[in-house]
Amino acid sequence: MERSNVDITKLQIGFGGLKVLENLDLHVDASEFLVLLGPSGCGKSTLLNAIAGLIEVKGGQIRIGDRDVTWAEPKDRGIAMVFQSYALYPRMSVRKNLSFGLKVARTPQDEIDSRVGEAAKMLRLTELLDRRPSELSGGQRQRVAIGRALVRHAGVYLFDEPLSNLDAQLRAELRVEIKRLHARLGATMIYVTHDQIEALTLADRIAVMQGGVIQQLDTPKKIYREPANRFVASFVGSPAMNFLRGRILRDGAPVFIAGDVRFDLNGYAFRIPPSDAPAILGIRPEHIEIVGSEHPSAVTARVEMVEPMGADALIWCRLADGTAFSFRADADAKAGAGDSLALRFPAEAFSLFDDQSGQRL
Amino acid sequence: MSAITLGAVRPRFRPRRISPARWGLYAFILITALYFLLPLYVMIVTSLKPMAEIRQGHLLALPASPSLAAWVKAWTSACTGLTCEGIRTGFFNSLRILLPSVVISIVVGSLTGYALSLWRVRGANILFGAMMIVAFIPYQVFIYPLVRVFSFTGLGQSLATIVTIHTIFGLPTMTLLFRNYFASLPVELFKAARIDGAGFYQIYARIMMPMATPMIVVAVILQTTGIWNDFILGLVFAGRDNLPMTVQLNNIVNSTQGERAYNVDMAATLLTALLPLVIYFGSGRWFVRGIAAGAVKG
Amino acid sequence: MRLSLTSRLSVLSALLPALMVMLVVYIGATSWTAWMSLTNSRMLPNNNFVGFRQYQLLFSNDRWLTSVHNIVVYGVLFVSLALLIGFLLAVAIDQRVRAEDTIRSIYLYPYSMSFVVTGLVWQWLLNPTLGVQYVLRSWGFAGASFDWIVRPETAIYCLVIAGVWQASGLVMAIMLAGLRGIDDEIWKAARVDGLPKWRVYISIIIPMMGASFATAAVLLSTAVVRLYDLSVSMTNGGPGIASEVPAKFVMDHLFERANIGLATAAATTMLVTVIAVVAPYLYWRARKGEVR
Numbered sequence: 001m002e003r004s005n006v007d008i009t010k011l012q013i014g015f016g017g018l019k020v021l022e023n024l025d026l027h028v029d030a031s032e033f034l035v036l037l038g039p040s041g042c043g044k045s046t047l048l049n050a051i052a053g054l055i056e057v058k059g060g061q062i063r064i065g066d067r068d069v070t071w072a073e074p075k076d077r078g079i080a081m082v083f084q085s086y087a088l089y090p091r092m093s094v095r096k097n098l099s100f101g102l103k104v105a106r107t108p109q110d111e112i113d114s115r116v117g118e119a120a121k122m123l124r125l126t127e128l129l130d131r132r133p134s135e136l137s138g139g140q141r142q143r144v145a146i147g148r149a150l151v152r153h154a155g156v157y158l159f160d161e162p163l164s165n166l167d168a169q170l171r172a173e174l175r176v177e178i179k180r181l182h183a184r185l186g187a188t189m190i191y192v193t194h195d196q197i198e199a200l201t202l203a204d205r206i207a208v209m210q211g212g213v214i215q216q217l218d219t220p221k222k223i224y225r226e227p228a229n230r231f232v233a234s235f236v237g238s239p240a241m242n243f244l245r246g247r248i249l250r251d252g253a254p255v256f257i258a259g260d261v262r263f264d265l266n267g268y269a270f271r272i273p274p275s276d277a278p279a280i281l282g283i284r285p286e287h288i289e290i291v292g293s294e295h296p297s298a299v300t301a302r303v304e305m306v307e308p309m310g311a312d313a314l315i316w317c318r319l320a321d322g323t324a325f326s327f328r329a330d331a332d333a334k335a336g337a338g339d340s341l342a343l344r345f346p347a348e349a350f351s352l353f354d355d356q357s358g359q360r361l
Numbered sequence: 362m363s364a365i366t367l368g369a370v371r372p373r374f375r376p377r378r379i380s381p382a383r384w385g386l387y388a389f390i391l392i393t394a395l396y397f398l399l400p401l402y403v404m405i406v407t408s409l410k411p412m413a414e415i416r417q418g419h420l421l422a423l424p425a426s427p428s429l430a431a432w433v434k435a436w437t438s439a440c441t442g443l444t445c446e447g448i449r450t451g452f453f454n455s456l457r458i459l460l461p462s463v464v465i466s467i468v469v470g471s472l473t474g475y476a477l478s479l480w481r482v483r484g485a486n487i488l489f490g491a492m493m494i495v496a497f498i499p500y501q502v503f504i505y506p507l508v509r510v511f512s513f514t515g516l517g518q519s520l521a522t523i524v525t526i527h528t529i530f531g532l533p534t535m536t537l538l539f540r541n542y543f544a545s546l547p548v549e550l551f552k553a554a555r556i557d558g559a560g561f562y563q564i565y566a567r568i569m570m571p572m573a574t575p576m577i578v579v580a581v582i583l584q585t586t587g588i589w590n591d592f593i594l595g596l597v598f599a600g601r602d603n604l605p606m607t608v609q610l611n612n613i614v615n616s617t618q619g620e621r622a623y624n625v626d627m628a629a630t631l632l633t634a635l636l637p638l639v640i641y642f643g644s645g646r647w648f649v650r651g652i653a654a655g656a657v658k659g
Numbered sequence: 660m661r662l663s664l665t666s667r668l669s670v671l672s673a674l675l676p677a678l679m680v681m682l683v684v685y686i687g688a689t690s691w692t693a694w695m696s697l698t699n700s701r702m703l704p705n706n707n708f709v710g711f712r713q714y715q716l717l718f719s720n721d722r723w724l725t726s727v728h729n730i731v732v733y734g735v736l737f738v739s740l741a742l743l744i745g746f747l748l749a750v751a752i753d754q755r756v757r758a759e760d761t762i763r764s765i766y767l768y769p770y771s772m773s774f775v776v777t778g779l780v781w782q783w784l785l786n787p788t789l790g791v792q793y794v795l796r797s798w799g800f801a802g803a804s805f806d807w808i809v810r811p812e813t814a815i816y817c818l819v820i821a822g823v824w825q826a827s828g829l830v831m832a833i834m835l836a837g838l839r840g841i842d843d844e845i846w847k848a849a850r851v852d853g854l855p856k857w858r859v860y861i862s863i864i865i866p867m868m869g870a871s872f873a874t875a876a877v878l879l880s881t882a883v884v885r886l887y888d889l890s891v892s893m894t895n896g897g898p899g900i901a902s903e904v905p906a907k908f909v910m911d912h913l914f915e916r917a918n919i920g921l922a923t924a925a926a927t928t929m930l931v932t933v934i935a936v937v938a939p940y941l942y943w944r945a946r947k948g949e950v951r
Contacts, residue, residue: 386751386754386756387756389747389751390751390752390756390762393744393747393748393751393766394762394765394766396824397765397766397768397769397824397827397828398765399784400769400777400780400781400784400824401768403780403783403784404780404783407783415789416789418788418789418793418794418797419794419797420784420789420790420791420793420794421794469676469677472673472676473673473674473676473677475673476670476673476674477674480666480670482670482674488674488677488678488681490941490945491681491685492677492681493941494934494937494938494941495685497877497881497933497937498685498689498930498933498934499881499884499885499906499926499929499930499933500885500906501887501905501906501909501910501925501926501929502688502689502692502926502927502929502930503684503685503688503689503692504909504910504913505692505695505913505919505922505923505926506687506688506691506692507684507688509704510683510688528676529680529684532676532677532680536677560665560666560669561665561666561669561670561673562669562673565673586771589773590772590773590774590775590776591773592773592774592775592887592888592891592892593887593888593910597914607773607775607776607888608775610775610776610779611775611779611891611892614779614782614892615892615895623783623789626779626783627780627783630776630779630780633773633775633776634772634773634776637771637772637773638768638771638772640771641764641767641768641771642764642768645760645764648767648771649763649767649832
């Protein structure tokens with residue numbers, strides 16, 4: 001099987017006067033699993049459709065497998081695609097759905113049979129080959145749609161929110177299946193989703209998009225741990241990251257002041273040398289710990305509400321100056337509304353952002 | 362009423378009585394239904410009566426001795442102006458006009474609707490909008506120039522001409538019907554077919570049309586009744602040898618000299634109405650769906 | 660998506676019939692008709708420009724004026740009666756009556772029949788010697804008189820009766836779809852407020868059915884302008900010229916009276932009228948579509 005890299009340079013896409021993508025650059029390695037993540041309207045589906053050749057680009061270049069395909073027909077790009085609504089041909093059996101593209105391309109019949117058989121086996125569709133799409137469950141339909149992509153033996157597989165129409169449990173199952181498929185085929189895959197769990201579990205690298213711009217392109221771990229700006233920080237992670245407004249003070253070692261509370265920044269890896277300026281401190285709920293009140297850097301907060309979440313509990317608190325935040329605690333943690341808690345905010349888990357630009361400091 | 366007279370026994374639950382308003386409602390429905398059915402009823406009974414009985418004047422009475430004689434005469438020997446071969450020639454003319462017109466107008470209309478809905482064509486909206494406007498324009502505006510065009514091309518008045526004419530005037534409705542249907546399908550289906558490498562006509566023939574069966578049924582019903590019931594286009598474009606049934610019917614009834622044979626007239630009228638009626642009562646809700654879908658036709 | 664050459668050619672080939680029809684029939688024929696109306700063409704078309712002379716002749720022509728008068732009378736009565744009856748029928752059916760499908764079929768079947776058939780049936784029913792008038796008299800209404808079809812002042816009303824009979828079912832179908840599209844919770848809310856049913860219809864439902872009324876009214880109006888078959892088959896324009904209509908005026912002057920100039924002037928007048936009615940409606944529908 002061929003594994004193509006994808007190179008996008010200075011891509012521009014617009015509808016009428018509206019610019020959706022401007023000068024977008026993206027490189028996807030062969031065999032990589034790249035996820036385009038972002039809220040709806042961020043341009044991720046547009047980008048995917050442009051790679052597929054389903055929308056016209058205004059400028060720039062798209063190369064797949066080192067071949068310029070900017071103006072090629074979709075079928076000539078060496079791609080295959082899986083859609084959110086499955087887009088199965090309703091009047092054809094599963095077998096015909098899988099083989100239609102190969103038939104159109106005049107592939108010899110025995111080749112068609114072997115590819116369809118192989119894909120059906122891989123996706124456990126062999127029993128369903130003679131059924132119509134209307135006789136299948138949602139999960140089965142999406143497996144057929146994936147199968148239809150697989151038989152093309154494409155260099156790049158494109159997925160456009162393939163799991164969004166499924167219920168939570170099926171989504172989890174198929175997610176694992178897609179991951180297994182990628183491991184087995186080693187194919188290049190570009191996967192669009194707005195679901196951060198899918199992105200974090202599946203991706204080799206994630207491109208977080210917003211407003212037609214890639215905000216950060218990195219491994220899931222880096223995206224989660226070191227978000228490049230406030231948008232990425234707030235979009236990825238659930239429950240969401242806490243943000244505290246304040247300023248950085250270089251009082252010898254740098255500290256962060258929010259109201260009357262001081263947070264020691266010793267241990268935070270600054271990207272640029274710190275200066276005295278307003279800033280925003282981000283910290284994920286799971287990084288805040290309950291400590292004894294005698295702890296040297298303990299911060300006192302008042303509990304407002306406890307949300308039990310099964311394995312753990314989310315505790316909503318306020319600092320003395322009224323700033324609200326939440327943190328994850330043990331499900332058995334003994335805290336109730338009105339209690340006072342001593343908490344530790346570890347500096348190595350902080351994300352500091354410039355107050356103006358929102359960029360990571 | 363009964364609840365009052367039986368006053369001693371009080372029902373534990375509220376009695377299921379029909380309220381006066383309900384009576385009024387059913388009376389209204391009954392009377393209006395009779396008004397709508399009256400012409401059909403009169404047509405049928407008149408066509409089964411001999412003339413002597415009709416002359417006595419009992420329009421609503423059932424036939425004393427029902428006979429199909431008038432039907433036979435209407436079918437085989439009623440006079441349409443010069444010839445006396447009955448309405449059957451008109452029936453077969455209408456059939457010859459109908460079949461190619463329905464098929465061709467649906468093929469052309471669906472193809473146009475498909476191209477306008479799924480393929481982003483520059484000016485598609487203008488073309489479609491213009492077609493919607495002309496769907497409302499009276500035929501009188503086009504008729505004479507079209508007569509000249511067809512006589513110029515040498516087709517003159519002929520079967521080919523009337524089929525072309527029905528295709529032309531059916532185009533706006535058929536395009537609308539299929540364009541709206543294809544536009545309502547998930548566009549991803551079209552994208553998937555494009556990635557599978559299918560071309561314009563392959564997607565049309567192998568993906569879209571097989572999915573459009575309901576619309577095809579609606580289109581067939583709409584076009585069949587429309588073309589069968591046409592009078593003016595057949596009169597002008599079909600030519601003397603191909604005059605459709607509606608024109609022949611009008612000739613039979615309105616060009617009779619001497620005493621009118623009402624029973625034959627009504628039999629001929631029923632024969633002409635038969636196909637649309639069969640389609641209407643046979644197709645049930647599809648006909649209503651066709652009206653809704655082709656609502657711009659008028 | 661940028662289309663390859665083959666795709667472009669395919670799309671073009673598919674749209675060729677529509678483009679041809681658009682250019683030749685719609686634009687070509689319309690402008691030719693409009694041009695002819697400015698010439699003094701009689702039996703054969705010619706290009707002698709006479710300005711608006713034909714329109715002057717047209718609007719001093721008795722037959723045309725009668726036709727216009729008739730179509731106005733017919734139009735107002737036909738549209739309002741068909742709307743009223745159609746709406747009442749739809750409301751009646753919407754009351755969860757028994758045998759709904761049968762009743763609906765009865766109301767709608769006349770719409771499946773041609774105007775020629777409709778005209779001939781009603782011609783027979785309204786026949787003064789053997790038709791409804793005779794029946795009324797035989798029931799004891801000795802003075803009953805229902806000879807409208809042979810009296811010049813009333814012949815046009817006979818066309819209205821037949822037209823309404825044929826088209827009310829269509830209105831009913833459109834209205835019923837509109838009524839069924841109204842959210843059930845509106846009815847629940849009105850019941851909680853204790854509004855009587857008729858009040859709900861007048862104050863709440865009818866204002867919500869603007870689109871259904873507009874659609875039905877436009878459909879009926881275009882049918883009015885096209886009115887031809889019914890007049891030909893039912894009265895043939897008679898008695899005398901009492902039930903002439905514009906479409907018939909055009910046809911007669913084109914094909915029997917060999918006066919192309921006058922006929923095309925009449926046709927152009929019809930065209931302008933229709934556009935004046937339809938254009939605002941289409942514009943309104945397009946605007947609404949954008950908002951949605």
